[in-house]
Amino acid sequence: xxxxxxxxxxxxxxxxxxxxxxxxxxxxxxxxxxxxxxxxxxxxxxxxxxxxxxxxxxxxxxxxxxxxxxxxxxxxxxxxxxxxxxxxxxxxxxxxxxxxxxxxxxxxxxxxxxxxxxxxxxxxxxxxxxxxxxxxxxxxxxxxxxxxxxxxxxxxxxxxxxxxxxxxxxxxxxxxxxxxxxxxxxxxxxxxxxxxxxxxxxxxxxxxxxxxxxxxxxxxxxxxxxxxxxxxxxxxxxxxxxxxxxxxxxxxxxxxxxxxxxxxxxxxxxxxxxxxxxxxxxxxxxxxxxxxxxxxxxxxxxxxxxxxxxxxxxxxxxxxxxxxxxxxxxxxxxxxxxxxxxxxxxxxxxxxxxxxxxxxxxxxxxxxxxxxxxxxxxxxxxxxxxxxxxxxxxxxxxxxxxxxxxxxxxxxxx
Amino acid sequence: xxxxxxxxxxxxxxxxxxxxxxxxxxxxxxxxxxxxxxxxxxxxxxxxxxxxxxxxxxxxxxxxxxxxxxxxxxxxxxxxxxxxxxxxxxxxxxxxxxxxxxxxxxxxxxxxxxxxxxxxxxxxxxxxxxxxxxxxxxxxxxxxxxxxxxxxxxxxxxxxxxxxxxxxxxxxxxxxxxxxxxxxxxxxxxxxxxxxxxxxxxxxxxxxxxxxxxxxxxxxxxxxxxxxxxxxxxxxxxxxxxxxxxxxxxxxxxxxxxxxxxxxxxxxxxxxxxxxxxxxxxxxxxxxxxxxxxxxxxxxxxxxxxxxxxxxxxxxxxxxxxxxxxxxxxxxxxxxxxxxxxxxxxxxxxxxxxxxxxxxxxxxxxxxxxxxxxxxxxxxxxxxxxxxxxxxxxxxxxxxxxxxxxxxxxxxxxxxxxxxxxxxxxxxxxxxxxxxxxxxxxxxxxxxxxxxxxxxxxxxxxxxxxxxxxxxxxxxxxxxxxxxxxxxxxxxxxxxxxxxxxxxxxxxx
Numbered sequence: 066x067x068x069x070x071x072x073x074x075x076x077x078x079x080x081x082x083x084x085x086x087x088x089x090x091x092x093x094x095x096x097x098x099x100x101x102x103x104x105x106x107x108x109x110x111x112x113x114x115x116x117x118x119x120x121x122x123x124x125x126x127x128x129x130x131x132x133x134x135x136x137x138x139x140x141x142x143x144x145x146x147x148x149x150x151x152x153x154x155x156x157x158x159x160x161x162x163x164x165x166x167x168x169x170x171x172x173x174x175x176x177x178x179x180x181x182x183x184x185x186x187x188x189x190x191x192x193x194x195x196x197x198x199x200x201x202x203x204x205x206x207x208x209x210x211x212x213x214x215x216x217x218x219x220x221x222x223x224x225x226x227x228x229x230x231x232x233x234x235x236x237x238x239x240x241x242x243x244x245x246x247x248x249x250x251x252x253x254x255x256x257x258x259x260x261x262x263x264x265x266x267x268x269x270x271x272x273x274x275x276x277x278x279x280x281x282x283x284x285x286x287x288x289x290x291x292x293x294x295x296x297x298x299x300x301x302x303x304x305x306x307x308x309x310x311x312x313x314x315x316x317x318x319x320x321x322x323x324x325x326x327x328x329x330x331x332x333x334x335x336x337x338x339x340x341x342x343x344x345x346x347x348x349x350x351x352x353x354x355x356x357x358x359x360x361x362x363x364x365x366x367x368x369x370x371x372x373x374x375x376x377x378x379x380x381x382x383x384x385x386x387x388x389x390x391x392x393x394x395x396x397x398x399x400x401x402x403x404x405x406x407x408x409x410x411x412x413x414x415x416x417x418x419x420x421x422x423x424x425x426x427x428x429x430x431x432x433x434x435x436x437x438x439x440x441x442x443x444x445x446x447x448x449x450x451x452x453x454x455x456x457x458x459x460x461x462x463x464x465x466x467x468x469x470x471x472x473x474x475x476x477x478x479x
Numbered sequence: 480x481x482x483x484x485x486x487x488x489x490x491x492x493x494x495x496x497x498x499x500x501x502x503x504x505x506x507x508x509x510x511x512x513x514x515x516x517x518x519x520x521x522x523x524x525x526x527x528x529x530x531x532x533x534x535x536x537x538x539x540x541x542x543x544x545x546x547x548x549x550x551x552x553x554x555x556x557x558x559x560x561x562x563x564x565x566x567x568x569x570x571x572x573x574x575x576x577x578x579x580x581x582x583x584x585x586x587x588x589x590x591x592x593x594x595x596x597x598x599x600x601x602x603x604x605x606x607x608x609x610x611x612x613x614x615x616x617x618x619x620x621x622x623x624x625x626x627x628x629x630x631x632x633x634x635x636x637x638x639x640x641x642x643x644x645x646x647x648x649x650x651x652x653x654x655x656x657x658x659x660x661x662x663x664x665x666x667x668x669x670x671x672x673x674x675x676x677x678x679x680x681x682x683x684x685x686x687x688x689x690x691x692x693x694x695x696x697x698x699x700x701x702x703x704x705x706x707x708x709x710x711x712x713x714x715x716x717x718x719x720x721x722x723x724x725x726x727x728x729x730x731x732x733x734x735x736x737x738x739x740x741x742x743x744x745x746x747x748x749x750x751x752x753x754x755x756x757x758x759x760x761x762x763x764x765x766x767x768x769x770x771x772x773x774x775x776x777x778x779x780x781x782x783x784x785x786x787x788x789x790x791x792x793x794x795x796x797x798x799x800x801x802x803x804x805x806x807x808x809x810x811x812x813x814x815x816x817x818x819x820x821x822x823x824x825x826x827x828x829x830x831x832x833x834x835x836x837x838x839x840x841x842x843x844x845x846x847x848x849x850x851x852x853x854x855x856x857x858x859x860x861x862x863x864x865x866x867x868x869x870x871x872x873x874x875x876x877x878x879x880x881x882x883x884x885x886x887x888x889x890x891x892x893x894x895x896x897x898x899x900x901x902x903x904x905x906x907x908x909x910x911x912x913x914x915x916x917x918x919x920x921x922x923x924x925x926x927x928x929x930x931x932x933x934x935x936x937x938x939x940x941x942x943x944x945x946x947x948x949x950x951x952x953x954x955x956x957x958x959x960x961x962x963x964x965x966x967x968x969x970x971x972x973x974x975x976x977x978x979x980x981x982x983x984x985x986x987x988x
Contacts, residue, residue: 241847271847379842437839438872443680450680451961451977458976462940470830470837 070098072132078146078220079135079320080126082119085212088219090114102127143309144296144321147221147230211339214365218318218336224296225314229287233405234264236341236362238334238355239273239348244380245469247348249476250372251276254345257398259286263405266291266341268333269304269315273347273355278304281313288313291340293333295323316340330354338362343404345395346371349383356383359392368404370395419465419479424448425456429465429479437472482570485584486563487608488548488555489600491769491809491816492730494607496584498549499560501567503542515548518556527589528565535593535641540572554814556768559598562587562617565640566647577647583635584608584616585643593640597621599736602729602744605629617643618656625733626656628722628744663719664746671711674888678874682709685869685981687892690717691899692960693914695802695824695864697787700871701834701841706827707752709871710783713825714748715889717780718897724779727819731771731778749780751822755789759797764809769816772809774801777822787826788856799860826865828857838873866916866953867981899963915960920952927955933972940979954978 077083083091094110095101105111105127112120139145211217211230235258239247255277258265264287267274281288288308292299295317299305308315318336319329334354338344338361346369349355362369369392374381388394395401421429427446436442439457443450457473460466467476481502487494511525532539546564548555563585569575586604587595601618602625608616615633618626623636634656637643645651673683682698686709689696698706720728729745732738738745753762753773764772774782784790801807801820809816830836831850836843845853903914906926912918918926929937937954940946946954955970958978962970 242843242845242850271851439681440678440872444678450684454681454684454980455973455977458979459936459972462936462943462976462979464943471839472837 069102072129073098073101073127074148074220075132075135075139075146076126077123078148078222081115081123081219082320083115083219085217085219087114139321142296142321143224145223145227147223147227148219211336214339216335217339220318222296222317222319222321223314225309226312227314229264229289229314230340232264232287233262233342234266234287234289234340235401236266236337236344236358237274237277238268238337238344238346238358240350240353240355240380240383241270241272241274242350242380243272243276243348244378245467245471245474246374246378247273247380248276248469249467249474251347252280254347254372254395254398254401255280255286256284257402259284261402261406263287263402264289266337268293268337268358269302269308275304277347278307282307282311285311289340290315291333291336292317292319293329294325295319295321297321298324331357334358335361338365338367341367343367343401344369345401346384346387346392348372348374348380349387350380351382351386353383356387359387363391368393370401372396424452425460428453428456428460429475432466432473432475433479437469437474439473441472480571480573482567484563484567484570484580485613486548486560486586487584487604488553488559489557489604489734490814492603492734492818494600494604495553496608496611496613497555497560498547499563499567499585500547500549501564501571502545502547503540503568503571504545505542507543509541510543511546512544513546513548515546515551516554517548518554520558521548521555521560524558524561524564524589527561527591528568530591531561531565531589531593531640532568534591535639535644537569537574537640537644538572540568542572544568544571557598558588558596559586559604561589562595562637562640562643565589566643569644575644575647577644577649580647582615583647584613587617587619587637587643589640595619595637595639595643599738600730600734601625602629602726602733602738605632605634606726606730608632617646620654623654623656625729625738625744627659628661628726630658630660661722661725661744663721663725669715669889671708672715672889673712673892674886676705676708676712676886679705679709679871682869682871683887683892685867686713686716687896688957688960688964688981689825689867690823691896691964692903692916692956693823694866694916694957694960696826696867696869697865698825698827698869698871699830700827701838701873702829704871704873706871707783707785710752710781710785710825710827711750712889713781713783713823714750716892716896717748717823718893718900720746720748720779728779731775731818735771735776737776749777750783751777751780752783752785755784755786755791755794757790757794759794762794763797763801763807763820764816764818765811769809769811769814771818772807774798774807774820774822775818778819780822782822782824784824784826787828788853792856795861796859799864802861802864824865827871830870837870840873863949866957869981895964898966899960902963915956915963918956918959923952923955923959927959927970929955929958929970929975930972933958933970933975936972936975944979944982946982950982954982957981 077088091111091114092101094108095104106124115123237251237255239251251273255265259281265277265281266289267277269278269290269292278288278290288311290305290308292305292315305315318332334357337358344358344362344367346355346359359369371384371387371392372395373385373388427448428442431442431445436445439450439453442453457466461468464476466473481500483498483500486497486499488497513522529539548560566575566580566585570580586598588598590596597619601622605616605626609629609632614631617635617637620636620638626634635646635653636656637646642651646653676683685696690713698709700706725745728749729738732745751773757773760766760772762773764770764775802824805821806817806819809818831843831845832853833844835841836845836850907913958970958974961974961977965974
């Protein structure tokens, strides 16, 4: 990048706080970046455009020393600045990147059984669902260009691998107060996306999105997160760190020293919808913030899918409503993946040959009858509590059941 | 005239024999001086002694009295010395003629009327006296309950100054405390017996494991689920106290002044539940008199912390060392007192601030960050010491009104626990620990060998369930206890699988 362009970009990004429109107009007032850099103080039209305060701040910081310090700090923190005004060198790597991650992820998640299959309950079922084999479709949805919208951001701060912006991605969103069911759904879907080579985009919140990040990074998939604050204000976010440590990408619309404000969340959600190719809402309550992502996505013309939940579950009221009113239903990961690749075929179902004992069957039946607590199972089956706990423990490790906040539930169909 | 009697000063759990020297000189101005680093209560005894002597029918001498409490460089506190000083004054003025008085260790506080009032710490005093070779003592009548189980001592209980004098002169029959051999007596059909707790099978099982191996427990459940009830049942399933344990516990309660006169010796294991507004000093001990705190009062029993997140972090931090070491040193000016504090910690908490997270019947009204913050409060060294976490479900109406079905009684559970404890006693004979929960990493390598199958299980669990290294060690210890309860030498995969279910919920991020 030419030095003056870089300088002008950096200072306006860090100290300007401009909207995309303002930024465009400002650049329009000058013949080139050097002109902007040298003559900002003299152009009073700029003062009218930005307002006195912003103009003064910008002018004060349009100096070489400020620039040098900023660059040093940004480089130390590993932050780059992306802007619509300058191209970044990502496109050339797209094909190469997609191909390599595609192969890698398919390998890591082949089912690995770690102990012998004599005891049904100890079977290591691949609780993450069936594995997919997807054929690539050359004309499938490509990476969105985030600068093309009427309310695009003026700049994006990035940390991590910016080439990921060119990959196909699904926004996985959901409530922060996720239930065991919602977390399980997020696990299954994210794993499938990773296996199919699709990047996972989230808002890096607690709950559903944290699960998506965990699973995606654990399986070696591509992970992109959009933050509602600047990078320095991140403090100790475990998930954000995981994304970067595993070769992912973190984005933020805000200058690094800007902290979280309540209105940032909506702004961030629009970015999720902007950047994603497809949006998936896993679980959301009536007033959940995740629903706004769906609304933005509809506005931007993206496909939105929601996963249904129990009628009486408070955590699914929002997603159920979404399905009723406006968006597509996702009953299995294939429903979403189909948007990306034309042809896919799920690998033939691994029909696990479980060899459960009579007691184990009794317990599984109790679980099927919606008795989720151990005390309840004791009363229904009459089996000793210690034995039930033992069996459920083995089943949990084998992926047959999972523990949610209100008890145990079956993870596979039996 | 100079007389010298013996009394005892109490420091922490130990008593130090004190010489009470009373010197009287008839010439000169009347006066009364106490020397020997006596504190205010001791100095004030002058007035008490004066009135007591007068009201007992004796004459208070008009002379210069000097009382020396030797050794003179050790601080003397408390009101133990009143009786000895009064007797010394009477002897020095010729009103008490007794040859046997110097053989006794004399303790007691005097009231203005001349009655001998009870004091704290009589039991540790007598034990210390006996250890130092003194076999005769005079104690207040109201303290006699503490002396009944001490053998090899002649302990006389007196009700008044007059009686003490007459006994020492041989004019009255002494009320000698009769020795009763120690026998642990359990209250039958205790109100907190396990059999009154309906349902809650998992929690009861977890308690059984906890007490068998002396692991600490955390109950998580909605309000009203019965967590306090479960905690109160713990003393009923703990094995009977041995004489040494009862002695130690009674000593501590005696010093703190909590001994009931009727009971004297404590027979039941203590159950302490300090409110979460308790200060660190109330909890671990200290204050002016280096009194024992709740952790010491819970020694050999249960310390129950209800609503654990409500306790201030500072308070929880001060608990770390007592739990780790099993004793607490309370430092004061010129003195360091060491109290034992080996207890079983039972803690309880709600799943979230409103209490309904995870309930199928009631909706949780907390926001995600509220829940997150609430759970994050419990991190750090204290949580590392709690090996077993159990979810306690809410109680349904059917459970309450179900008249049928009998739950196991505490006696049955206790029998199983005692068997498991016997196994541990055998295992750790000759080492410096007694229970599985205390095992170090090195000891775990020796005693917690697991077979290949279990190892594989743990490995899978590690990955799938996001365990930490600390969690791994805790699970192994608990598995060892479960195996002991099962009567099994080898830890099998079943034991590990069960132990995994009681793991700490730092998995639930």
